[in-house]
Amino acid sequence: MKTTLALILAGGRVDELSVLTLYRPKSALPFGGLYRVIDIPLSNLMHSGIDRVGILSQYRSDSLINHIGSGAGWDMIGSQRGITMLPPMKGTRSSDWYRGTADAVYQNMEFVLRNKPDYVMVLSGDHIYKMDYQELIQFHERMEADVTAAFVQVSEDGIERFGQALIGDETKEGGHLLSYVEKPRQIISSWASMTIYLFNLDALVYIMDEMMQPPATEHFGRDILPVLLDKKRVFAYKFYGAWAYTRTIDEYYQANMDLLEEKTKLNIEDWMIRTNLDNEHIRDRAPAIFGPNAVCHKALIHHGCEIYGTVKNSILFPGVRIEEGAVVENSILMYNNHVYEGAHVNRVIADVEVIIGANSRVGNNESEGSNKEYPDILKSGITVIGRNTHLPPQMQVGGNCIIYPNKKESDFTKTQVVNGRTIK
Amino acid sequence: MRNTVAFLLAGGMGSRLNILGWMRAKPAVPFGGCYRLIDFTLSNAMYSGIQQIGILTQYRPYSLMGHIGSGEAWDLVGRNRCAKILPPSTGMDDYDWYRGTADAVAQNFGFAERYGAKCVLVLSGDHIYRMNYAPMVEFHKEKKAKITIAMMFVPWEETQHFGIGITDNEQRIVDWEEKPEKAKSNLASMGVYVFDFDFLKEMLVRRSGNDFGKNIIPDAIKGRAVFAYPFMDYWADVGTLKAYWQANMDILHRDSGLLLGHWSVRTNYDEDSLPGDRPPARIGLSGRVVNSVISAGCVIEGYVSHSILSPGVRVEKGAEVIDSVIMHDSVIQSRAKLVQVIADKNVRVGADAQILGGYADIPNEKYPEHLYSGLTVLGKKCIIPRKIKIAPNTIIEPLANEDSFAQILLKVGSYVKC
Numbered sequence: 062m063k064t065t066l067a068l069i070l071a072g073g074r075v076d077e078l079s080v081l082t083l084y085r086p087k088s089a090l091p092f093g094g095l096y097r098v099i100d101i102p103l104s105n106l107m108h109s110g111i112d113r114v115g116i117l118s119q120y121r122s123d124s125l126i127n128h129i130g131s132g133a134g135w136d137m138i139g140s141q142r143g144i145t146m147l148p149p150m151k152g153t154r155s156s157d158w159y160r161g162t163a164d165a166v167y168q169n170m171e172f173v174l175r176n177k178p179d180y181v182m183v184l185s186g187d188h189i190y191k192m193d194y195q196e197l198i199q200f201h202e203r204m205e206a207d208v209t210a211a212f213v214q215v216s217e218d219g220i221e222r223f224g225q226a227l228i229g230d231e232t233k234e235g236g237h238l239l240s241y242v243e244k245p246r247q248i249i250s251s252w253a254s255m256t257i258y259l260f261n262l263d264a265l266v267y268i269m270d271e272m273m274q275p276p277a278t279e280h281f282g283r284d285i286l287p288v289l290l291d292k293k294r295v296f297a298y299k300f301y302g303a304w305a306y307t308r309t310i311d312e313y314y315q316a317n318m319d320l321l322e323e324k325t326k327l328n329i330e331d332w333m334i335r336t337n338l339d340n341e342h343i344r345d346r347a348p349a350i351f352g353p354n355a356v357c358h359k360a361l362i363h364h365g366c367e368i369y370g371t372v373k374n375s376i377l378f379p380g381v382r383i384e385e386g387a388v389v390e391n392s393i394l395m396y397n398n399h400v401y402e403g404a405h406v407n408r409v410i411a412d413v414e415v416i417i418g419a420n421s422r423v424g425n426n427e428s429e430g431s432n433k434e435y436p437d438i439l440k441s442g443i444t445v446i447g448r449n450t451h452l453p454p455q456m457q458v459g460g461n462c463i464i465y466p467n468k469k470e471s472d473f474t475k476t477q478v479v480n481g482r483t484i485k
Numbered sequence: 486m487r488n489t490v491a492f493l494l495a496g497g498m499g500s501r502l503n504i505l506g507w508m509r510a511k512p513a514v515p516f517g518g519c520y521r522l523i524d525f526t527l528s529n530a531m532y533s534g535i536q537q538i539g540i541l542t543q544y545r546p547y548s549l550m551g552h553i554g555s556g557e558a559w560d561l562v563g564r565n566r567c568a569k570i571l572p573p574s575t576g577m578d579d580y581d582w583y584r585g586t587a588d589a590v591a592q593n594f595g596f597a598e599r600y601g602a603k604c605v606l607v608l609s610g611d612h613i614y615r616m617n618y619a620p621m622v623e624f625h626k627e628k629k630a631k632i633t634i635a636m637m638f639v640p641w642e643e644t645q646h647f648g649i650g651i652t653d654n655e656q657r658i659v660d661w662e663e664k665p666e667k668a669k670s671n672l673a674s675m676g677v678y679v680f681d682f683d684f685l686k687e688m689l690v691r692r693s694g695n696d697f698g699k700n701i702i703p704d705a706i707k708g709r710a711v712f713a714y715p716f717m718d719y720w721a722d723v724g725t726l727k728a729y730w731q732a733n734m735d736i737l738h739r740d741s742g743l744l745l746g747h748w749s750v751r752t753n754y755d756e757d758s759l760p761g762d763r764p765p766a767r768i769g770l771s772g773r774v775v776n777s778v779i780s781a782g783c784v785i786e787g788y789v790s791h792s793i794l795s796p797g798v799r800v801e802k803g804a805e806v807i808d809s810v811i812m813h814d815s816v817i818q819s820r821a822k823l824v825q826v827i828a829d830k831n832v833r834v835g836a837d838a839q840i841l842g843g844y845a846d847i848p849n850e851k852y853p854e855h856l857y858s859g860l861t862v863l864g865k866k867c868i869i870p871r872k873i874k875i876a877p878n879t880i881i882e883p884l885a886n887e888d889s890f891a892q893i894l895l896k897v898g899s900y901v902k903c
Contacts, residue, residue, distance in 0.1 A: 094764070108760065347750065348780035349779045355774060361766070
């Protein structure tokens with residue numbers, strides 16, 4: 062069997078995720094009531110039998126390094142298998158921060174060559190999907206391709222943020238990559254790049270030796286693919302499974318809330334995602350405890366949660382505690398949130414370790430407009446609270462609000478934060 | 486806790502747990518949703534700083550061996566840290582099966598010698614409690630004791646099940662009664678012992694019998710070197726079906742002292758070798774959960790009240806689960822109703838079935854001493870037909886299926902064979 066080395070590009074942060082990526086890259090973002098976004102590609106790799114993985118990280122790597130641990134969570138441990146963290150380093154050919162996907166691989170070619178794989182698969186750490194990469198590899202082999210990229214059909218709304226492809230119609234699974242444009246002004250196709258690339262080793266070596274012109278060449282999508290079409294056999298693989306993207310707060314919220322629907326395409330019961338149970342002390346936590354007056358429906362609840370109040374249409378990560386008389390609805394509360402008696406939380410994303418004081422009201426259903434300071438990032442009414450912020454009792458926080466991390470009770474001088482405000 | 490090695494006695498078959506113990510040793514019986522009984526003692530040892538534990542097994546050890554695994558779940562892995570399974574073996578002296586607790590330790594004494602122990606901690610693997618053993622070992626050293634026994638006061642009517650000690654005002658044990666019919670004290674042994682290494686070595690050689698409680702302890706008391714270490718917190722022996730059910734229910738009562746949410750008990754999540762981790766529990770739109778423990782991977786579309794659910798349990802629409810303990814991956818189908826039921830792993834209860842426990846004056850027909858308090862027990866992987874009605878004190882054997890049931894009405898105290 063041919064060997065595949067996977068490289069996950071997990072370094073980036075984006076402004077669109079606001080306070081959620083102040084302290085972590087977006088690949089380390091908590092997802093689905095238990096996981097981190099990077100668990101998705103790692104679990105896909107594990108189930109596809111690809112167990113030699115490099116993770117290219119650079120922004121705030123510590124949370125990612127903690128999460129990956131030894132790699133045992135994904136059975137990627139042993140003499141022939143493993144996960145290697147690859148931060149930027151000195152002593153490589155260009156010795157600098159990673160400037161893009163191609164540049165990151167360029168700087169780690171020594172690692173690639175040392176592993177002597179037949180194929181190199183480059184993935185990004187921020188897509189939500191279930192995929193058997195072996196099917197892509199088989200397609201690649203059948204087509205005798207040098208390079209194969211994966212594409213998924215998306216609606217027109219938001220497609221401008223993706224690379225788009227015209228794909229030959231040789232088979233249902235895909236065909237020749239006829240043309241590729243990175244984030245075009247005008248839509249050329251409904252097939253958007255999933256930033257999954259499979260290279261024959263010699264094709265990758267060719268790209269690195271002949272096509273890279275640092276520092277100008279940065280991205281596979283923008284700088285390499287469009288030119289590579291004439292030089293190598295480049296194919297496009299069409300992915301028909303469920304897929305979601307978590308690049309904005311709305312997308313992140315929606316991708317999570319979709320898991321609560323009964324007929325969801327991304328069904329986590331069948332998905333078989335692995336995570337690292339040692340991270341966030343998941344292993345040490347007792348099963349969820351529901352009190353005598355608990356009310357709970359349409360919710361995801363994990364170990365360590367204690368529910369004495371009301372939870373509706375919400376996702377609670379491990380260790381969230383909802384006191385008696387508190388109401389949480391339409392919200393995502395990450396690890397160890399504590400909502401005190403009588404508080405009402407609605408349409409809120411609260412990062413880890415947030416405390417919501419007694420009888421406070423946070424978020425609402427009716428807010429219009431957008432966040433004043435970041436109107437492009439937050440306009441759907443959701444309120445986002447950064448990690449380890451403690452909201453005092455009786456606090457009133459509206460919709461479209463952003464509260465920065467690590468705010469102490471005494472940092473709130475007024476008891477009200479009106480719709481659209483940002484507290485830094 | 487350097488120089489202290491622990492032996493964990495995990496060989497018991499727990500016959501009074503009836504069908505729960507047929508396929509596994511007693512310490513491997515599931516408890517509290519995601520745990521097995523032995524997790525409580527192993528976690529105590531871990532948090533006490535014990536680095537080497539020998540686990541003495543004998544009866545049906547496979548569940549247990551799979552569960553202990555490498556010991557990594559309790560951080561008992563490394564060059565000097567280990568959780569080692571010690572099964573009976575034939576050796577130079579052609580030993581046979583373990584003949585008692587002291588014999589089991591005697592046969593494996595080399596384990597303690599290898600690590601240069603000065604103190605030997607002997608634990609049992611089937612009690613629910615949280616205890617730091619380090620202060621007990623300190624107490625043992627301060628008292629210059631040869632043996633220290635952790636002891637607690639139990640209700641007088643239960644003294645017949647325990648080793649009972651009578652102490653002087655220095656907490657020295659001056660008299661001992663093993664499971665007395667009429668006790669002189671209600672200070673009972675918890676089955677947690679600290680031994681001076683050299684003393685234990687000598688006692689095991691000169692022993693008059695093979696049991697700590699019956700032989701070694703009474704012999705040592707004559708030498709006035711045995712002390713009682715007091716323990717005041719929650720402790721439960723879950724040796725009977727009734728006690729097993731009650732201890733599970735204790736989790737739901739904050740004043741019971743069994744504060745599972747605060748104990749940080751560790752278990753081994755890897756043993757099931759599932760392809761994915763258990764996802765969060767999903768409470769559906771029609772689901773209602775009150776006063777219960779719900780583990781990861783559960784899907785609740787029905788009503789759950791005052792119950793303990795292990796990982797992967799499914800309660801379908803219209804089904805009701807009340808005052809029950811339901812183990813891994815069991816499915817309660819639509820509109821079925823369960824009251825006071827203990828269901829082992831992978832049980833399927835058919836739609837509209839009614840298994841209604843509650844006190845009834847007729848005990849189980851085959852095991853009247855095991856089941857009389859109104860519970861009904863469903864064996865591992867059994868299938869309960871739809872629309873059946875089952876009265877209290879009933880036992881359904883593991884692997885029973887639709888063909889095992891002759892009628893659609895089971896009277897009080899029934900026993901259904903596989």
